Amino acid sequence: MNLTSLFNDLLGFWSEWLRPSAGLPTVLWSLLLAAAAASGHLVQRYLGLPKVVGYSMVGAVFGLAGFEGAIWPLRGISLFLLELGAAVVLFEAGGRLPLRWFRHNPMVLVQSLLEATLTYFGVFWMLQLLGLPDPVANPIALMAIVASPAVLSRVIMDTRASGPVTERAMTLATLNTFYALALGYAQAGLIERAPQTLLQKLYPVAVVLGLSFVVGGILALALRTALRFMSPTSENTSILLLALIAAASALTAHVGGSAPLAALIGGVLLKTLNPKPWAWQRQLGTAASLLTMLMFVLVSIVAAQADWTLPVASVVLAVIGIRLFAKIAGVAIANPGSGASWNQAFWVGCAMSPLSSIALLIASNFTTASPLLGTMITQVALPSILLMEVMGAVLATVAIHAVGESSVPWTPQAFSTTEDTQR
Numbered sequence: 001m002n003l004t005s006l007f008n009d010l011l012g013f014w015s016e017w018l019r020p021s022a023g024l025p026t027v028l029w030s031l032l033l034a035a036a037a038a039s040g041h042l043v044q045r046y047l048g049l050p051k052v053v054g055y056s057m058v059g060a061v062f063g064l065a066g067f068e069g070a071i072w073p074l075r076g077i078s079l080f081l082l083e084l085g086a087a088v089v090l091f092e093a094g095g096r097l098p099l100r101w102f103r104h105n106p107m108v109l110v111q112s113l114l115e116a117t118l119t120y121f122g123v124f125w126m127l128q129l130l131g132l133p134d135p136v137a138n139p140i141a142l143m144a145i146v147a148s149p150a151v152l153s154r155v156i157m158d159t160r161a162s163g164p165v166t167e168r169a170m171t172l173a174t175l176n177t178f179y180a181l182a183l184g185y186a187q188a189g190l191i192e193r194a195p196q197t198l199l200q201k202l203y204p205v206a207v208v209l210g211l212s213f214v215v216g217g218i219l220a221l222a223l224r225t226a227l228r229f230m231s232p233t234s235e236n237t238s239i240l241l242l243a244l245i246a247a248a249s250a251l252t253a254h255v256g257g258s259a260p261l262a263a264l265i266g267g268v269l270l271k272t273l274n275p276k277p278w279a280w281q282r283q284l285g286t287a288a289s290l291l292t293m294l295m296f297v298l299v300s301i302v303a304a305q306a307d308w309t310l311p312v313a314s315v316v317l318a319v320i321g322i323r324l325f326a327k328i329a330g331v332a333i334a335n336p337g338s339g340a341s342w343n344q345a346f347w348v349g350c351a352m353s354p355l356s357s358i359a360l361l362i363a364s365n366f367t368t369a370s371p372l373l374g375t376m377i378t379q380v381a382l383p384s385i386l387l388m389e390v391m392g393a394v395l396a397t398v399a400i401h402a403v404g405e406s407s408v409p410w411t412p413q414a415f416s417t418t419e420d421t422q423r
Helices: 003-012 024-047 049-066 076-095 099-104 107-129 134-145 149-159 162-188 198-227 235-255 261-273 279-304 310-333 343-353 355-367 371-402 418-422
Strands: none
Touching: 003 099, 024 279, 024 310, 024 343, 049 149, 049 279, 049 343, 049 371, 076 107, 076 149, 076 162, 076 235, 076 261, 076 355, 099 107, 099 418, 107 134, 107 162, 107 261, 107 310, 107 355, 134 371, 149 162, 149 279, 149 355, 149 371, 162 198, 162 261, 162 343, 162 355, 162 371, 198 235, 198 261, 235 261, 235 279, 279 371, 310 343, 355 371
8 A cells, every 4th residue: 555545545534524725745745845854954964964865865765655746757747846946956057157167178178078978878888788779778878977966066055065176076067967958858859760860860959959048048138137127136036037947947848948958058148148146046045945855855756666676776786887987987087187186086076976857857758758668768767866866965975075175074963063063
């Protein structure tokens, strides 16, 4: 008996008297978010780990218990909430993308392209070696390119980190998310077709990029216009930002583009048009935190619904291992001339290990486009996403502490001394 059925049976006893205004799913989701918030706090306080680990653990427990509030593949409001959460994170990540840095240090771009290329071909080769067909190996390899900016930004926030490794890891994560979204959304439409020419393969990529760029440009221009007469520190400006990102996400998904990609492009364009420091992070506050928590819980619930068998586990571990090796190798090979030491390059590669919502969105597109192949893709993709949402957050935390860029000690808050707390 799953969790939802148990609640239905219990509530059925006095259903004639019970009149919930918003229904049982709303009650369950509210309790789930409350449990996730408490778990995130306890994980950080007593284990010294990022809060996202607590969010993911609660989502995984509910998912394994059979919670039916988010059914795979995602559709409707759950899919929109996931896209909106990813869009908010990527809009901010796009606004932090240092375009001038690439002009002065082009080796960062080389590092990005090399680690993404090695990750794709490394995972693709491993899956072929394990006997998976190309139409299944290709989507999983595309998902492996992503290093979740959502998880990484939460780790940075929890550790209050700043420094060259933190900045480079976030920059490379934003760039490889850009590649994976453009290629993943485009190739999802081709999964049951076999394009013969290079033009037939590139055309969908151009369409996804073009539509996302148009919506992202409109979003940036609308916000730029608003900033001419609204204060960037105003609460109304923050609400305007969230509302416009939500509208852009719905519009982009409707016309065939990528909502997270449009938000990322919008953030980059707005930062170019309005280079002043942004104060929205503080103003968005609780609303953005709630949306982000909901996104992590949703990802964990869905990913926990995968079939957990020994053969699948061996494939998942092989994918995770080769992916981590490829990212470290890609960053290290292009490291000479990039201004970072070998030690920093190693930890940048480790910090890019998380997987989360973007990979799930790409998997959802492939599954919707081809339910038959999507089942095989899901068997490997979902367990990988759940494991690397938790383990990736831990590994990114280790990397930030190892290079000394965290401004808080790793000692759990509950056991820290007064001196550590003050520092």
